[in-house]
Amino acid sequence: MRVPRNLLAALRKEDTFLVAVHIDPDGDAIGSALALLSALEVLGKKAFVYSRDPVPKYYRFLPDHDKFSSRLNDMIKEDPVLILVDCNTPARAAVEGLCFRKSIVIDHHETEKDFGDVRWIDHTAAATGVMIFFLLKALHTAFTRNMALNLYTAISVDTGTFRYSNTSADVLRVSAELVEAGAAPNMVAVNLYESWDYKRFKLLVLTLNTLEVKDRTAVIHITREMFKETHTSSEDTEHFSNFPRMIGSIKMAVLLRELDGGAWKASLRSRGDVNVARIAEQFGGGGHRNAAGFKIKADLKAIKETLFSAVRKFST
């Protein structure tokens, strides 16, 4: 992976940086930003990491996660160069309307806008963490254990710990180097997958009890009553829609969550030829081919029936 020279030049030349991640940051955004922060500090720079939203609790095992701050005004005073990590527009990072001396973008998502004085966007990269790995190599900063752990986690999150189709030989090779530098695969896996609150697990069991399967579609739902009963919230439902996908015959899995006032939020996940973005659009929502969503105000039973017929229509 080739790191753009103007990016290296900008990082070397400038003295103060504000590293910003997207709203609702995931492990790739958080781990990438923290590793970059460490590298900038090693280079003798002043750097901040900004996130509008708090670091989700299941990522709080990451070293330096407490360096994230949402106090933008304190950082802006220092007149920093902006570095957007794992996103590519100011709005996505909640820094829109602010003025920066210079702006840098490091991301692996598709771009619609061409924001940034220096742009490094590689949507073939499995994770922004992989890009930061090569950036740190090009900057010749040694990998500390903390940098390695942050980057290994970033890559783990965006590849489903080497289970998604973006897992390439390079991804595994980069991860091997990070393990050599001190990242512990089992420790990361336990923190990501085996550190659930008991109440969250109870909610999962209640949710799986609602499973209905028809026409290769699995639908599960969570009522407000279920959240109340288990003292949980929507934050606890991450990855729930992956569970019905363990069934080999399932082409689409849907999680319905009850909102206030009789509305429901649907999260659609598919594999193969079912385009859930097209299904979501029918309901005024949107998303990607294999992950999409929408909101709807209707009776639960009616929503389910409509979904079952939609998958028949769109799996061609």
Add this chain to the structure above:
Amino acid sequence: MRVPRNLLAALRKEDTFLVAVHIDPDGDAIGSALALLSALEVLGKKAFVYSRDPVPKYYRFLPDHDKFSSRLNDMIKEDPVLILVDCNTPARAAVEGLCFRKSIVIDHHETEKDFGDVRWIDHTAAATGVMIFFLLKALHTAFTRNMALNLYTAISVDTGTFRYSNTSADVLRVSAELVEAGAAPNMVAVNLYESWDYKRFKLLVLTLNTLEVKDRTAVIHITREMFKETHTSSEDTEHFSNFPRMIGSIKMAVLLRELDGGAWKASLRSRGDVNVARIAEQFGGGGHRNAAGFKIKADLKAIKETLFSAVRKFST
């Protein structure tokens, strides 16, 4: 990893081989044996793969899995050299009492007996698949896509797809080479983790509903009635005890399965300092520090209470 010279010499010198795996073979045994079979064939040797038990259905995506045979007599006639793979005694491979001209052992498990004219046993290897990888390299047989897929799956199974503590930098590097040679990580993961029968998933949900948590111990159980209701059998319960381990506070997870005549089979899984082998021994069973089991004839409620108090006693 250094491959013993006498092993290479024996494989080069001899002409006919019987590659045998342990009873109830897992993915590491099956994938390793099939990759070795291919390599021997490339070298112009005659070779058989023997398994007393059929290849479990969830490993039937592996190339050449249909080459496994249990017809030992047909193979013995050819006067082959025995190669035990992923095990180290004839009894474990169900070939005890038979006479072979020569015997070879390739395994990463602890040994109690010193069976084998040529022995390569490395219990630091994460999987026998890793050892076969280095063996094939030393034999200079090129990696075909099929060999790569078999070995990648072998390593995936024994490392929990890079989540267990045996996942080293070397494991990731070897896997990178196998991906380069044609193994597809997502395809393997979908076959291993997302190809459940619907009835198996139904049994899982029923089982999770029985969850009881006390003293950092999670107990789930399956009655004969539940098997009957879902048209499943004990084969379908593999990995069930991993699910309660998703709860961060759990130190031991127990799966109880009802047998005929009022008996129960207990599978114990722990992490950290809980030695489940010692708990299983109290009930006349045995196993390893973090995975053990026993059979007991008692009332379900009584078994659970005894287990809850056992973990208090043995977590020191």
